Amino acid sequence: MERAEVVEVMTDGQGIPHVRYRVTHVQGQRKAIGGLRVLALSCFLDQFRQVDQFL
8 A cells, every 4th residue: 555645745846746756665563755747737636536634
């Protein structure tokens, strides 16, 4: 399973929203934290379908 933690949502110079996020790969009790990544918001929503929000 891949879990994404959103760090920032920003708009590029052409007005396209992008998401900067950190990925954690989870397999059983093992976790591997990846680096920061950036995707267009529409691509991010396609890749990460379930959204959990913690307040």
